Amino acid sequence: MHLQRGKFTFKKKKRDRYGRITIYLELILIGLYIIRQRQTEVISAPFVPTPTATRSAISFVQEAEAYFSSGKISEAIESYKLATTADNTIADYWIELARLQVYDNNPSQALVSADTAIALDEENSMGHAVRALALDWLQEFDDATMSAVRAIQLDGKNALAHAYYAEILTDTSRFAQAGDEARLAISLNPNSMDVHRVYGQYLESVGAYEDAIIEYQT
Structure with a gap:
């Protein structure tokens, strides 16, 4: 068997430079894709609206x-x-x-x-x-x-309960009891608008108009 030296070489073959670049780019793109997928699993989409706080x-x-x-x-x-x-x-x-x-x-x-x-x-x-x-x-x-x-x-100390009772008594012309309930309501809560309104209504019903005006303005 005759070997012809011309058909063999001991030099390393030069790889295609552009081929290597292509491989590197492909690897980089694959790596970026994997990273992006992991980030997507952890981070919610940026354009999804956040829930509005309930009052x-x-x-x-x-x-x-x-x-x-x-x-x-x-x-x-x-x-x-x-x-x-x-x-x-x-x-x-x-x-x-x-x-x-x-x-x-x-x-x-x-x-x-x-x-x-x-x-x-x-x-x-x-x-x-x-x-x-x-x-x-x-x-x-x-x-x-x-x-x-x-x-x-x-x-028994609910001022508005006494006031509303006084209003009912006034509307049904039971004025004596209405006056007692209205005055009791005022003693329990002199700062209540409702109490003064009812007492004013009672005073108006019994003809004490000037006093009624004062109560309505209180």
């Missing part, structure tokens, strides 16, 4: 109180409704809603709100008191009287 019921109550202080009863009612939507288990929210609904001349709606409050807390004196107020404005005086008496039984 608390107490924030709506504070808003309602601010509206009422500014004389904006309708807006205050809407805020109390939002409070009861945010948390429908708090009797006090329904009670305040009912009270304002009466003053907004919606005693039927107020009665529903008051009944909801009582269903949540049967022994809540204010629940029965505001129910009495709603019934009085509906001219259902017998039921109103029973609710007012129940409110006073539950809490």
